[in-house]
Amino acid sequence: MGNNVIIDTEECIGCESCVELCPEVFEMDEGGEKAVVIPADNYDADCIEEAIETCPVECIHWEE
Numbered sequence: 001m002g003n004n005v006i007i008d009t010e011e012c013i014g015c016e017s018c019v020e021l022c023p024e025v026f027e028m029d030e031g032g033e034k035a036v037v038i039p040a041d042n043y044d045a046d047c048i049e050e051a052i053e054t055c056p057v058e059c060i061h062w063e064e
């Protein structure tokens, strides 16, 4: 597990599951079509793990 989380926006289908689970970590982009990571020094790792498992296209990853 790394300490930074990234979204493969090419794969993201904009389902908003991650935003609903971790609104302090993820938000929708300006067009509302893709999720993006909110820049922060620390992230709630447990919540992110849940989002990773919930994402239907598995496009959320820990950055090595």
Ligand code: SF4
Pocket: 007, 011, 012, 013, 014, 015, 016, 017, 018, 019, 034, 035, 054, 055, 056, 057, 058, 059, 060
């Ligand atoms: S759960 Fe996955 S597909 Fe859905 S908005 Fe988040 S990153 Fe995109």
